[in-house]
Amino acid sequence: MRIADFALERYFARWEFAVKHVLCASDVEGWPMADLLELADDETRAMWSSLRLGYTESTGHPLLRREIATLYETIDADDVLVFAGAEEAIYCLLTTSVGPGDHVIVTFPGYQSLYEVARAAGAQVSLHLLREEDGWSLDVDRLVRSFRPETRIVVVNAPHNPTGMLPSDEEWRRLAAACAQAGVRLVADEVYRFLEHDGAAALPAGADLDERAISIGVMSKSFAMAGLRIGWLATRDRTVLDGCARLKDYTTICSSAPSEVLALIGLRARDRVLARSRQIVGANLAVLDEFFARRADAFTWVRPSGGSTGFPRLVPDGPAGASADRLAERLVEATGVLLLPSSTFGFDDAHFRIGLGRTDLRQAIEKVDAFLA
Ligand SMILES: Cc1ncc(COP(=O)(O)O)c(C=O)c1O
Numbered sequence: 001m002r003i004a005d006f007a008l009e010r011y012f013a014r015w016e017f018a019v020k021h022v023l024c025a026s027d028v029e030g031w032p033m034a035d036l037l038e039l040a041d042d043e044t045r046a047m048w049s050s051l052r053l054g055y056t057e058s059t060g061h062p063l064l065r066r067e068i069a070t071l072y073e074t075i076d077a078d079d080v081l082v083f084a085g086a087e088e089a090i091y092c093l094l095t096t097s098v099g100p101g102d103h104v105i106v107t108f109p110g111y112q113s114l115y116e117v118a119r120a121a122g123a124q125v126s127l128h129l130l131r132e133e134d135g136w137s138l139d140v141d142r143l144v145r146s147f148r149p150e151t152r153i154v155v156v157n158a159p160h161n162p163t164g165m166l167p168s169d170e171e172w173r174r175l176a177a178a179c180a181q182a183g184v185r186l187v188a189d190e191v192y193r194f195l196e197h198d199g200a201a202a203l204p205a206g207a208d209l210d211e212r213a214i215s216i217g218v219m220s221k222s223f224a225m226a227g228l229r230i231g232w233l234a235t236r237d238r239t240v241l242d243g244c245a246r247l248k249d250y251t252t253i254c255s256s257a258p259s260e261v262l263a264l265i266g267l268r269a270r271d272r273v274l275a276r277s278r279q280i281v282g283a284n285l286a287v288l289d290e291f292f293a294r295r296a297d298a299f300t301w302v303r304p305s306g307g308s309t310g311f312p313r314l315v316p317d318g319p320a321g322a323s324a325d326r327l328a329e330r331l332v333e334a335t336g337v338l339l340l341p342s343s344t345f346g347f348d349d350a351h352f353r354i355g356l357g358r359t360d361l362r363q364a365i366e367k368v369d370a371f372l373a
Contacts (some may be wrong), residue, residue, distance in 0.1 A: 020336030028357035044092015192307035
């Protein structure tokens with residue numbers, strides 16, 4: 001299979017571990033292992049201390065699948081398939097679901113694998129453009145108008161990376177209903193679910209809205225445990241999971257045994273885990289609101305409604321310049337602060353992603369301030 005380079009991941013491969021401040025990460029600051037183990041209950045503590053490092057069940061540890069299922073209203077443990085991160089889930093799902101002659105619609109700008117894997121599988125891909133002038137909102141009517149007879153899948157990432165878009169409950173249900181009526185499968189990339197800002201309600205999970213819809217989840221973002229590399233698909237359509245399981249035999253076969261137990265600990269303690277993430281993201285959002293209000297000469301800021309990223313734009317002729325590539329290059333050289341220019345999303349050269357999940361955001365923003373001064 002030939003597939004285009006993943007531009008964002010290539011950029012991170014170059015910079016992520018070479019800079020002082022990653023001001024553009026999409027994950028939340030990783031949990032310290034020792035703190036996580038303190039959240040274990042009697043059962044998971046015993047599982048951890050007696051863990052044997054053999055192969056694990058290829059569908060995922062039964063207790064982990066059962067715990068993941070509790071994140072949904074209509075999902076049983078057998079409706080869950082565990083993967084090495086959301087990335088493997090996306091790869092297996094799109095590779096096995098579409099091919100030549102099929103049409104797929106994907107929100108854009110966005111996480112590249114959501115459309116690139118479908119393209120590499122031979123499908124025709126239409127990108128559903130989120131427009132800044134509409135506050136990056138999901139235009140359900142325009143999206144539904146782009147359905148074709150051969151449309152198989154609509155992929156929506158919400159809360160959205162990089163814009164922080166979160167549809168309203170009404171829009172989300174309307175889209176799910178339109179997909180169901182047209183026989184189009186809704187794939188909901190919900191890796192930022194539970195990070196809704198300012199009391200915005202979490203949307204119903206895609207998998208709960210229709211029996212053919214699929215939810216993608218992961219421990220990396222809201223649960224702040226990217227290093228576990230545990231993600232999943234949840235759907236009542238078990239034929240899809242069966243197809244994915246057959247491809248997974250050629251990718252990772254099964255999950256990492258320690259990671260499964262640690263993910264189970266994290267999910268069982270999710271109130272504590274999510275409260276920490278929301279606290280970090282909320283505090284950072286306040287810093288950014290203040291910064292962007294003060295530096296409106298340089299940036300425009302559509303405040304994200306959910307997730308752990310935002311997507312500011314450079315003001316033409318402003319003090320930060322008009323090229324996000326150039327700004328990112330100069331900033332990282334001068335200060336060690338990393339931004340993610342919108343060219344890595346194949347979008348334009350006027351935006352950049354900013355990450356809300358890291359605990360050094362305030363220091364990084366101080367450096368950006370000093371740089372602009
Ligand atoms: C929208 C979206 N989906 C999936 C992923 C993949 O998650 P992971 O790297 O944890 O597999 C990401 C990661 O940035 C993402 O932003």
